[in-house]
Amino acid sequence: MVHTLTPTADLKTDVDDVARLVSATGERVRDADLDPWATDIDTAQLQGLYRDMVLVRRMDAECMALQRQGQLGLWAPCNGQEAVQVGTARALRTDDFAFPTYREPGVNYVRGAKPAQYMRAWRGEAHSSYDPYELGSAIQQIIIGAQTLHAVGYAMGIQRDGTDQVAAVYFGDGASSQGDVNEAMVFAASFDAPVVFICCNNQYAISEPVGIAAKHPIAGRAPGFGIPSLRVDGNDVLACFAAMRWAIARARDGHGPSFIEAVTYRMGPHTTSDDPTRYRTQDEVEAWRRRDPIARLEALLRAQGGFDDEFTAGVQKDADALAADVRAACLGMTTAPAITILDNVYAEPHTGIDEERRWFGAYLDGFADDQAAGEQAS
Template sequence: MTMMHTLTPLADAAADVDDVARLVTADGERIADADLDPWIADVGVDTLRGLYRDMVLVRRIDTEGVALQRQGQLGLWAPCNGQEAVQIGTARALRADDFAFPSYREIGVQYARGARPADYVVAWRGEEHSTYDPYVINTAVPQIIIGAQTLHAVGYAMGIQRDGTDQAAAAYFGDGATSQGDVNEAMIFASSFGAPMVFVCSNNQWAISEPVTVQAKFPIAGRAPGFGIPSMRVDGNDVLACLAAMRWALDHARSGRGPAFIEAVTYRMGPHTTSDDPTRYRDKDELERWRRRDPIARVEALLCARDGFDDAFAAEVAADADALAAEVRAACLGAPSRAPLTILDNVYAEPHSGLDAQRASFGAYLDSFADAAVEGEGR
């Protein structure tokens, strides 16, 4: 199901949204797509309402995360505003026993996989290396190293092959990560070994301060067939298209036909992280064009057209979002500060002599502050 028209050169990253597969327009109109329609034949109003609720709650978590960082409660935050559709649409297509490998921006994937309120903030607060057991929600710890999770995912997928099950692995990464060697090496291994693997590229138009047109002169989905991997390029602000594409990709992977690749064309509405100032490299007109393509607003419009949206439902979702945000905030502010030496706990599964040496060295360094304080009192 490679979209052959992906060979059209990219001229303007901000305007390049027509050359994608979609099921719901920016105005909320449901349109037909021969490739995608069969994969969402079961989706009715109730499912749409669930997807809408998911995206609203994820955006609320994101808003709270930004606020907590600005208030000095978190060291950093990587916003996902504008990317809720690709995260929720693809993650809701996964089975509970599949394994997801997110980057640092996939708040929606963590949410869909069952993360708790504390899981979104405690690590960014610097209190834990990881706030959840990956094997409880079948989701790896969010990866900070750009693209490294793709190699981890392929390794896991090759393990699935050896176990003889029909699970799949999914790796999430951005357009900038496709320039990393890790992503390309992962695609080679996945293709060569026919691993049950789905690559999900969230093309949000900007790799920190460089536009996607610097990363790729042609759409990114066009690269995958060069590795022998079928690909699809979809509207990443269309949650139905993302759900359908992921169902196709997972079916392909489970059936023994090897990996599949999805490029979801979306937009990062906020900064790369809270340490970034996007006004230095993006213009307001570009931002406003994408604001009119909001993924949540289009589902609301679709639901209104199907009599699936009213004031009571909106109020219920808003209340749920506020309650979740309050739990996230409470988890952040209530997180206990651990002793400094515990930073070396749970680094390795087994005792390690090198770690013992580091613990002794760090302990001596910490003790030096106490010695200095005693000396100061004696003067």
């Protein structure tokens, strides 16, 4: 089966109609499109990908717990989607630039994020959690699909700089219906922009199943814009890595954008304010649990003799250390005075902000008066 889709391809909606290199039970399988991009991957590199996914899942679980304990205002979990994030991000160079959504902590982990940088904004301590130029990763985007336009604009800037960097943009299956995403693909195709579109199809746009908005695979849309695409198993980290290599090579060679649909599953809620039991069954969740990206790579490593007690103990130690550092960073944050929310809105002095600062300051002072009155009454 050829998984590189064209505008006339006979598309199917089956989640198994995907390119993969590792089966759900951990066997190495062959794929004509992906194999050329994974010939040099050895056991040590697979161990590195396994370690990455375990650490991302452990960090994600810790942030979920911190939110439930009232330490974060919100969290968007990525459990189940680690292979997409780790596999694609590991294929990037350090001078490439990623444009993630709010559900890609794994991308930022690969880009070198420090513990506090996963959640400072989720805790409400700052407008953003990190310096994007330090990580080579744009601020996580909460506006659905907007980052695709940013990525294409950045990619067009790369062209004008005359370098061979690549922009990589992540978005969900729901976002693929947004005008911004489609407009971004128009611009990318028209200008041969060096950008890779990565659609993380986790089966749900919040509570809406993907089949409602997409009667055919989402990867089939890209060729209509003149963009070649691959539809891969998003729970196969090796397939995601190979597909990303293919797309990056096209971009670096001046052949323009590519589109990857990674078919995966969101094991947890859309965010911590969501109850997924209201719109999906436990049988469905368990079926996808058997496709777990970490478990299948473990099975492959065991078959290759690359998974023993020493290795797994080291990975677990690193994962626990990361979780402890994330928790310590969160609990150690100092909340700035509320008035500072107006800092850095403009680079230069602005009379409108000055007026808002006076109004907001008086409003906050009112709470101080109420508190003082309460203390006197007691």
